[in-house]
Amino acid sequence: MFLGHQASYEIPFGRSAQPEGITGAVEYRTKEEQVADHLREAILSGHFPRGTRLKQAEVAKTLQISITPVREALKLLEAEGYISGSSYKGAVVAPLDVAASVETLNLRILLEGQLIRHAVERATTEDLRLIRGFADEFAEAVRRKDSAEARASNYRFHKQMYATANLPQTLHFVQILWARYPFDVINRVEGRAVTAVEEHEELLRAMIEGDLAGAMLALRRHIEAGWATVKDETEIGGDHPPAVRVRRTPRRGKEDKRNE
Amino acid sequence: MFLGHQASYEIPFGRSAQPEGITGAVEYRTKEEQVADHLREAILSGHFPRGTRLKQAEVAKTLQISITPVREALKLLEAEGYISGSSYKGAVVAPLDVAASVETLNLRILLEGQLIRHAVERATTEDLRLIRGFADEFAEAVRRKDSAEARASNYRFHKQMYATANLPQTLHFVQILWARYPFDVINRVEGRAVTAVEEHEELLRAMIEGDLAGAMLALRRHIEAGWATVKDETEIGGDHPPAVRVRRTPRRGKEDKRNE
DNA sequence: ATTAGAAATAAAATGCATTATTTGGCTCGG
DNA sequence: CCGAGCCAAATAATGCATTTTATTTCTAAT
Numbered sequence: 001m002f003l004g005h006q007a008s009y010e011i012p013f014g015r016s017a018q019p020e021g022i023t024g025a026v027e028y029r030t031k032e033e034q035v036a037d038h039l040r041e042a043i044l045s046g047h048f049p050r051g052t053r054l055k056q057a058e059v060a061k062t063l064q065i066s067i068t069p070v071r072e073a074l075k076l077l078e079a080e081g082y083i084s085g086s087s088y089k090g091a092v093v094a095p096l097d098v099a100a101s102v103e104t105l106n107l108r109i110l111l112e113g114q115l116i117r118h119a120v121e122r123a124t125t126e127d128l129r130l131i132r133g134f135a136d137e138f139a140e141a142v143r144r145k146d147s148a149e150a151r152a153s154n155y156r157f158h159k160q161m162y163a164t165a166n167l168p169q170t171l172h173f174v175q176i177l178w179a180r181y182p183f184d185v186i187n188r189v190e191g192r193a194v195t196a197v198e199e200h201e202e203l204l205r206a207m208i209e210g211d212l213a214g215a216m217l218a219l220r221r222h223i224e225a226g227w228a229t230v231k232d233e234t235e236i237g238g239d240h241p242p243a244v245r246v247r248r249t250p251r252r253g254k255e256d257k258r259n260e
Numbered sequence: 261m262f263l264g265h266q267a268s269y270e271i272p273f274g275r276s277a278q279p280e281g282i283t284g285a286v287e288y289r290t291k292e293e294q295v296a297d298h299l300r301e302a303i304l305s306g307h308f309p310r311g312t313r314l315k316q317a318e319v320a321k322t323l324q325i326s327i328t329p330v331r332e333a334l335k336l337l338e339a340e341g342y343i344s345g346s347s348y349k350g351a352v353v354a355p356l357d358v359a360a361s362v363e364t365l366n367l368r369i370l371l372e373g374q375l376i377r378h379a380v381e382r383a384t385t386e387d388l389r390l391i392r393g394f395a396d397e398f399a400e401a402v403r404r405k406d407s408a409e410a411r412a413s414n415y416r417f418h419k420q421m422y423a424t425a426n427l428p429q430t431l432h433f434v435q436i437l438w439a440r441y442p443f444d445v446i447n448r449v450e451g452r453a454v455t456a457v458e459e460h461e462e463l464l465r466a467m468i469e470g471d472l473a474g475a476m477l478a479l480r481r482h483i484e485a486g487w488a489t490v491k492d493e494t495e496i497g498g499d500h501p502p503a504v505r506v507r508r509t510p511r512r513g514k515e516d517k518r519n520e
Numbered sequence: 521a522t523t524a525g526a527a528a529t530a531a532a533a534t535g536c537a538t539t540a541t542t543t544g545g546c547t548c549g550g
Numbered sequence: 551c552c553g554a555g556c557c558a559a560a561t562a563a564t565g566c567a568t569t570t571t572a573t574t575t576c577t578a579a580t
Contacts, residue, residue: 031563057531065564067565076335076339087533088570103427110374169360169363169367169437290535292535329535348543348560348562349560
């Protein structure tokens with residue numbers, strides 16, 4: 001009853017020996033990476049809901065390895081914002097913190113705006129063709145109501161778009177922000193994906209036309225539309241600053257002193 | 261204490277046995293943190309110059325502990341951008357990369373701008389008093405030419421200022437950017453600290469007056485003045501975007517390679 | 521009898537000593 | 551002079567020991 005409502009988790013990552021002919025296959029370099037990947041997917045897919053306690057020994061036993069790689073993977077995920085933990089007390093999947101989410105929202109607009117700006121300036125025809133492809137994949141997946149495929153295409157669409165900006169550090173920060181962002185809430189909503197398809201179209205059209213202002217506006221609309229969904233779903237108050245919060249954990253992983 | 265000075269490296273941190281009566285003392289919770297703190301300080305102070313290879317066993321022996329905490333500390337520092345490493349090949353102190361530094365510069369202006377904006381809006385008299393104190397400490401240290409103390413006060417000045425903004429994620433990103441930024445180059449320059457004192461005064465004055473635009477302008481000037489120093493020191497080309505070069509890898513001398 | 525406080529206990533993370541893998545250089549053979 | 555294969559060094563992984571935290575239980579006082 002722990003892992004395994006989906007086939008891919010039953011055999012998390014198989015034996016080390018794999019036919020080396022398939023070069024593109026998912027062959028990990030270290031076990032730490034395998035564990036990190038596995039946990040990331042399990043968290044993002046909702047298999048470990050927010051607030052779930054992740055015990056080193058348990059994870060290690062599930063994946064049939066010793067706990068050392070698990071600890072290091074947990075540290076990595078903590079740095080990436082997927083989980084939060086404090087010393088000797090273990091790690092939990094980051095709970096929804098409205099105050100933090102508002103900050104994340106603003107940072108996303110700020111940083112993804114930079115990425116769009118550079119992407120519009122640098123995009124080649126080939127870049128646009130790739131982005132177009134992922135946009136179509138996303139639209140198709142939404143039409144088929146294949147939510148897993150939709151999530152994947154959506155990810156690839158944004159990733160490809162931002163990759164053309166050629167700002168690796170900014171992109172890295174944005175990915176951390178994604179990890180902290182309540183996509184799980186957004187994805188639960190029925191009509192959201194359909195709207196997102198239109199927003200992608202608008203964004204891509206502006207990019208193709210080289211319309212910088214239009215692209216940045218479209219991006220802003222896209223992000224804010226998602227946030228509006230979150231607000232509706234979580235019953236946060238209106239537009240006023242979120243005075244009502246959840247904030248049930250200290251959310252300071254690294255430096256909470258014993259005596260304060 | 262974060263940035264200390266040289267002498268403290270000889271005796272990294274005094275054994276676990278400490279008169280436990282002094283609770284306020286620097287008492288770490290885990291050895292991993294001790295190691296991380298030690299290495300951060302050593303890197304920022306220039307004790308380990310860029311490119312230095314950090315061997316787990318070596319560090320462990322120096323600090324008289326086993327390699328496990330060292331490993332985890334290295335992973336943490338890698339996530340923070342102090343070092344870069346690849347599997348089975350070890351970690352090196354991150355080398356200077358001009359293209360990355362330019363991106364870091366722009367991100368600093370963007371994010372620290374946000375922090376200043378919120379800080380100006382939220383600062384209380386007590387906050388300003390604390391910041392004033394660190395600014396004076398910095399000025400005094402510069403006057404005495406105590407560069408280690410100057411570095412520490414400078415850090416505390418900015419940290420305190422940004423802490424009042426109450427944007428933990430943004431602050432966290434900024435600290436990562438600091439780790440990646442070539443302060444070692446800036447700190448080598450003679451007159452830089454004196455100018456920095458004036459810039460701090462200007463910034464603080466604008467904050468006290470609640471002059472948002474003035475504060476953001478002062479910040480921008482402060483950051484860009486430091487960057488100008490870097491450009492002078494490293495002989496990067498003029499003001500045009502650094503599309504090209506520098507990227508000098510010290511291993512090979514002047515031999516030109518055919519195709520890479 | 522009920523509850524506050526302290527001590528014992530259980531659970532889970534951190535740290536250590538050791539073994540197993542990987543990498544890069546070096547030698548030996550062509 | 552170049553390439554395949556061995557050797558040394560460093561990192562990654564394992565299993566076990568230690569330390570810390572949280573819970574439970576026992577005692578004592580109101």
